[in-house]
Amino acid sequence: MYEIVSSVKRDYIVDLAKQEKRIDARTLDQYREVDIETGLLKNAQGSALVKLGNTQVVAGVKIERTEPYPDSPDCGVLMVNAELLPLASPTFESGPPDEDAIELARVVDRGIRESGAIDLDKLAIKTGEEVWAVFVDIHMLDHDGNLIDASALAAISALWHMKMDGVKDWTLPEFPIHKKPISVTTAKINGKLMVDPCLDEENVMDARITIATMEDGSICAMQKGGIGYFTREELELAYEMARSRAVELRKHVG
Amino acid sequence: MIHVQNRELVVPGQLIAEGGYFIREGAFREGQQIYASVVGLADLHGQNIRIIPLQGRYMPKTGDVVIGVVIDTHYSGWILDLNSPYVGNLFVSDLLQRKVDLLLEDIGQYLNMGEVVMAKVKDVDERMRVSLEASEPGMGRVTGGKMVEMVPTKIPRVIGKKGSMIANIQNVTGCRLKVGQNGRIIIWGDNPRMVSAVVEALLMIEREAHTSGLTDRVRLMLEKVKSEGGT
Amino acid sequence: MDKPEKLIVDGRRLDGRLPDEMRPLKIQAGVLKRADGSAYVELGDNKVLAAVYGPREMHPRHLQQPDTAVLRCRYNMAPFSVEDRKRPGPDRRSVEISKVTREAIQPVVFLELYPRSGIDVFIEILQADAGTRTTGITAASVALADAGVPMRDLISAIAVGKVDNTVVLDLNKQEDNWGTSDMPIALMPRKKFITLLQMDGHFTPEEFKHGLSLAFKGCEQIYEAQKQALREKYSIKSEGE
Numbered sequence: 001m002y003e004i005v006s007s008v009k010r011d012y013i014v015d016l017a018k019q020e021k022r023i024d025a026r027t028l029d030q031y032r033e034v035d036i037e038t039g040l041l042k043n044a045q046g047s048a049l050v051k052l053g054n055t056q057v058v059a060g061v062k063i064e065r066t067e068p069y070p071d072s073p074d075c076g077v078l079m080v081n082a083e084l085l086p087l088a089s090p091t092f093e094s095g096p097p098d099e100d101a102i103e104l105a106r107v108v109d110r111g112i113r114e115s116g117a118i119d120l121d122k123l124a125i126k127t128g129e130e131v132w133a134v135f136v137d138i139h140m141l142d143h144d145g146n147l148i149d150a151s152a153l154a155a156i157s158a159l160w161h162m163k164m165d166g167v168k169d170w171t172l173p174e175f176p177i178h179k180k181p182i183s184v185t186t187a188k189i190n191g192k193l194m195v196d197p198c199l200d201e202e203n204v205m206d207a208r209i210t211i212a213t214m215e216d217g218s219i220c221a222m223q224k225g226g227i228g229y230f231t232r233e234e235l236e237l238a239y240e241m242a243r244s245r246a247v248e249l250r251k252h253v254g
Numbered sequence: 255m256i257h258v259q260n261r262e263l264v265v266p267g268q269l270i271a272e273g274g275y276f277i278r279e280g281a282f283r284e285g286q287q288i289y290a291s292v293v294g295l296a297d298l299h300g301q302n303i304r305i306i307p308l309q310g311r312y313m314p315k316t317g318d319v320v321i322g323v324v325i326d327t328h329y330s331g332w333i334l335d336l337n338s339p340y341v342g343n344l345f346v347s348d349l350l351q352r353k354v355d356l357l358l359e360d361i362g363q364y365l366n367m368g369e370v371v372m373a374k375v376k377d378v379d380e381r382m383r384v385s386l387e388a389s390e391p392g393m394g395r396v397t398g399g400k401m402v403e404m405v406p407t408k409i410p411r412v413i414g415k416k417g418s419m420i421a422n423i424q425n426v427t428g429c430r431l432k433v434g435q436n437g438r439i440i441i442w443g444d445n446p447r448m449v450s451a452v453v454e455a456l457l458m459i460e461r462e463a464h465t466s467g468l469t470d471r472v473r474l475m476l477e478k479v480k481s482e483g484g485t
Numbered sequence: 486m487d488k489p490e491k492l493i494v495d496g497r498r499l500d501g502r503l504p505d506e507m508r509p510l511k512i513q514a515g516v517l518k519r520a521d522g523s524a525y526v527e528l529g530d531n532k533v534l535a536a537v538y539g540p541r542e543m544h545p546r547h548l549q550q551p552d553t554a555v556l557r558c559r560y561n562m563a564p565f566s567v568e569d570r571k572r573p574g575p576d577r578r579s580v581e582i583s584k585v586t587r588e589a590i591q592p593v594v595f596l597e598l599y600p601r602s603g604i605d606v607f608i609e610i611l612q613a614d615a616g617t618r619t620t621g622i623t624a625a626s627v628a629l630a631d632a633g634v635p636m637r638d639l640i641s642a643i644a645v646g647k648v649d650n651t652v653v654l655d656l657n658k659q660e661d662n663w664g665t666s667d668m669p670i671a672l673m674p675r676k677k678f679i680t681l682l683q684m685d686g687h688f689t690p691e692e693f694k695h696g697l698s699l700a701f702k703g704c705e706q707i708y709e710a711q712k713q714a715l716r717e718k719y720s721i722k723s724e725g726e
Contacts (some may be wrong), residue, residue, distance in 0.1 A: 103581050292633055
């Protein structure tokens with residue numbers, strides 16, 4: 001997924017990092033401007049368009065009936081899929097999901113699933129035979145970095161604005177979502193940690209760590225990515241940054 | 255300050271020394287510390303630190319004598335497999351030591367796919383593109399004989415100090431050997447039993463390269479085979 | 486299988502271990518003939534085989550990098566490795582694990598010494614009992630050293646988790662199924678640089694920190710076993726001395 005960055009640009013970003021400065025003048029712990037629009041797609045039970053700086057991601061949630069998994073006969077099913085659409089970046093190719101798309105989908109999935117945000121056990125229709133399936137499909141539209149956080153925000157926002165009236169035989173009073181896990185991705189460049197990497201920063205970073213936290217600061221998911229490493233101290237700092245940024249981002253979910 | 259003994263078996267990441275030593279092979283520096291990068295034997299002489307790898311692919315170096323196998327031809331030469339991540343290129347003019355008019359001559363008469371060539375590494379660039387030459391006496395196409403491959407790092411043991419090991423083998427068995435730095439060895443001999451004995455000896459050297467007294471053990475083994483055969 | 490009422494009884498886990506104890510570990514280097522390097526690791530009931538080919542010519546050509554080697558990892562679970570037969574071939578989980586495995590190992594390999602070449606790492610899970618990805622990374626690291634690929638250090642990996650509100654080291658299958666947290670970690674043991682970190686479940690920040698400490702301890706033990714396995718492969722040969 002990485003483009004070739006000219007050495008001039010790379011050196012510039014790396015030098016700025018040493019001075020705790022960023023290429024777009026943000027501070028190390030500052031997110032780009034966040035804009036979330038929900039309910040924009042009428043054929044989906046839930047939808048959200050997230051703009052994170054120039055990055056744009058749309059998520060659609062559809063509910064269907066399905067068979068439950070054998071080991072959880074009265075739980076609903078959650079499936080998250082991500083597509084790195086070719087229109088979003090010259091580096092994306094059409095075809096089945098590659099390792100980046102798969103990783104992204106699974107990281108977003110874990111943030112939602114492990115937090116227990118959706119009460120899957122309220123989604124049984126007939127024990128052992130039929131349950132509700134929640135399909136979350138996330139499509140990248142414009143890649144300017146940090147697709148993971150944008151996707152996680154899109155997914156959780158869509159799930160918090162579900163309109164169930166189009167679903168035949170939906171008997172629950174509302175869609176059972178009760179928590180707002182928020183993912184925060186931190187990049188490491190030249191030994192400095194910064195949140196919400198833009199595309200240029202992503203192409204230059206040593207590694208990234210995504211941490212999903214709940215309202216009480218507990219951690220429900222983590223994923224390190226990239227070919228660099230973190231020290232224990234860096235991870236602890238990344239956690240602090242993730243926790244405090246999550247509070248802000250959570251407000252946008254509505 | 256040195257932290258390991260000479261000929262000690264070390265593993266990647268192991269601290270070898272601290273200070274201004276000169277790293278010849280198999281180790282790297284982080285600040286004042288020097289660590290091993292491969293599994294190997296520590297070879298410490300004066301200010302020099304070398305870790306002799308016990309395993310590893312052959313990396314072509316200018317001046318090395320190598321034994322290659324033709325795997326492709328092109329208009330003006332051949333590509334040779336060198337038992338390495340990198341292939342070697344041999345231009346026909348570097349084989350024949352004369353200018354060749356490619357419109358008139360078919361280079362296939364000199365070398366074909368699958369044939370074995372004794373060559374010298376002429377040049378290696380930073381992209382590891384290797385050019386070979388094979389015009390010296392003793393170089394060029396090789397026919398007959400039996401080819402054996404071993405881990406390239408053990409080849410110096412096959413040659414021995416001042417050629418003592420290879421002389422040993424040739425004298426006792428009456429076979430002739432040609433050794434490539436890239437881990438390939440060709441054996442010629444009239445007596446098949448002796449040729450097999452040489453193969454056995456080479457396997458023994460590969461297994462026990464890091465031990466001492468090997469030259470004598472090999473000689474004894476070969477003499478035993480020779481006397482048992484009644485040749 | 487139903488969930489056991491308690492996963493920790495009188496301070497001991499169901500298999501008798503204390504919270505900071507690992508399962509029995511066995512590592513052998515150089516177990517395959519064709520591969521350039523290989524390793525076999527048993528951790529509890531996990532049986533994992535790793536093989537390395539390379540550095541070798543990189544195919545397809547257009548994926549070559551002009552000034553470094555390209556490291557590729559393939560994590561694969563054999564269909565007979567798990568209780569319910571797994572369909573052969575990569576699934577999404579294997580693709581993700583292959584990716585994070587590569588990213589866990591790449592930081593230590595001197596890729597720049599082998600321009601235009603490829604180094605392929607294959608990890609086969611023959612028998613699975615929780616912790617296969619970390620066992621795979623541990624095995625891959627030994628296989629790379631066995632192949633003579635130069636590295637800055639080995640990579641040691643282990644998982645920590647939480648059962649009955651206690652942070653524990655090296656989850657077995659039951660603990661992985663019924664526990665509330667799973668955090669695989671891989672380290673460059675010499676400098677304690679973390680090259681793999683994933684987590685799902687629930688950790689308070691304190692539990693996370695405690696989990697890191699346990700993982701560091703576990704990795705120290707694994708590191709010793711890895712080094713020992715490499716030494717053993719060659720010391721048997723020096724019996725001729």
